[in-house]
Amino acid sequence: MSISWRPHEADWYEASARERIAGLVDPDSFVEFLGPDQRAMSPHLAQFNLTGAFDDGLIVGRGTLDGQAVLLAAQEGRFLGGAFGEVHGAKLVGLLRGARAAAGTGGPKCVLLLLDTGGVRLQEANAGELSISETIRAIVEARLAGVAVVALIGGRSGAFGGGGIITACCSRIVVSQHARVSVSGPEVIETNKGVEEFDSKDRALVWRITGGRTRTLTGGADRYVKGRIRDFRQAAIELMTQAPPFTFETLAAEQRRLAERLQEYGECRDAPQLWRKSGLPEPERIAELSDDAFLAMARTKECKHDAR
Amino acid sequence: MEKFEVKGTNRRRAPGGRRQTITGVNASGNLEVMIERVLPDSECLVEVTTAVTGFRDIWYAVIEEFFERSAPGGLRFSINDGGARPDTVMLRLMQGVRLMEAPP
Numbered sequence: 001m002s003i004s005w006r007p008h009e010a011d012w013y014e015a016s017a018r019e020r021i022a023g024l025v026d027p028d029s030f031v032e033f034l035g036p037d038q039r040a041m042s043p044h045l046a047q048f049n050l051t052g053a054f055d056d057g058l059i060v061g062r063g064t065l066d067g068q069a070v071l072l073a074a075q076e077g078r079f080l081g082g083a084f085g086e087v088h089g090a091k092l093v094g095l096l097r098g099a100r101a102a103a104g105t106g107g108p109k110c111v112l113l114l115l116d117t118g119g120v121r122l123q124e125a126n127a128g129e130l131s132i133s134e135t136i137r138a139i140v141e142a143r144l145a146g147v148a149v150v151a152l153i154g155g156r157s158g159a160f161g162g163g164g165i166i167t168a169c170c171s172r173i174v175v176s177q178h179a180r181v182s183v184s185g186p187e188v189i190e191t192n193k194g195v196e197e198f199d200s201k202d203r204a205l206v207w208r209i210t211g212g213r214t215r216t217l218t219g220g221a222d223r224y225v226k227g228r229i230r231d232f233r234q235a236a237i238e239l240m241t242q243a244p245p246f247t248f249e250t251l252a253a254e255q256r257r258l259a260e261r262l263q264e265y266g267e268c269r270d271a272p273q274l275w276r277k278s279g280l281p282e283p284e285r286i287a288e289l290s291d292d293a294f295l296a297m298a299r300t301k302e303c304k305h306d307a308r
Numbered sequence: 309m310e311k312f313e314v315k316g317t318n319r320r321r322a323p324g325g326r327r328q329t330i331t332g333v334n335a336s337g338n339l340e341v342m343i344e345r346v347l348p349d350s351e352c353l354v355e356v357t358t359a360v361t362g363f364r365d366i367w368y369a370v371i372e373e374f375f376e377r378s379a380p381g382g383l384r385f386s387i388n389d390g391g392a393r394p395d396t397v398m399l400r401l402m403q404g405v406r407l408m409e410a411p412p
Contacts, residue, residue, distance in 0.1 A: 016333055018330070035328075036328075036330045036342050037328050037342065037344060046309065049309045049359070050309070050359065051309060051334055051357045051358065051359045051388045051389060051390065052334070052357075052388060053333075053334045053340060053388055054330065054340065054342050054386070054388065055330075076333055078333045078335035078338070079333055079334050079335055
């Protein structure tokens, strides 16, 4: 019996990092760097009685997307919550530095970051924090060299902690309904500020605050897609050639936009308050709409920005 | 955490031309298995690193049954386990052999 599996039809949320790559890039084009057989594993986890992963939860390599050369990195959100450790981070930084180095000599013009992370791995926190900082610098330098860095987010771990900051540094951000992007996660906020500040068990609230739809409507994401791998592929194809120039004017415009957003909506306690203020119809129902209805909906002015 | 290995002898070479593959994820109740064609055709080996201690007898039983069912000559299986059930372990090992059947 032969089973035909069509990776691009699969659901991004349910797929593993390797399945996402298989469905995202052109068929059979992916070539992995430092693959699992190299056993570049965490040297720290064993002291905590934890088993590692042969790729340390991050897959890096090159491929083609619609015939164009790209570099890509995919986090496995189910291994330790996709969290950054020393080796994991070094692989990502190496990929981005490689992109920058090759940019002047006809290398790939785009890096795709398939983020799925809770942030820094607590067991190797110092190395993880350093690798987040190095990643941010490497993204900035790659963008300065003219490389588009596109974040694709829709996995179970979202993009939290340093992963949320890394997201905000990218040229373009693609999300699905499942995506969550933030810095401090709901449990962290609840632990530090109390349940009245943020009830992490209220799933609807968590998605209203950090979820893909809210991020799209507030200009925290550039493209909202339905959840299949091929939807992310289509968005990546369209966005990889549309990165804004990474200039002082771009950053100043983004700063102005964020300052205005804070002034206008800073007092709001929940997402529907924002939508009511910005004049969207039926603000309470936005979370319940189908993807098609959401995509067809009128936009807020915040999500029409082109600062990033 | 516990580490051990189980060796087997085999009548035949595992079919296919693939040199290496990986399946599964090291997550709670799951495991990753990397398969490499690096041994003589008459041998096979499963190396286990598991987060859960004290179940070595069950691992031996599952792996020996797997050797009997699929004859994976020439293959080395390396496992990082996050506490998978025996049926999941068997499924991943069988998946691994099947993936190695692909052309190189």
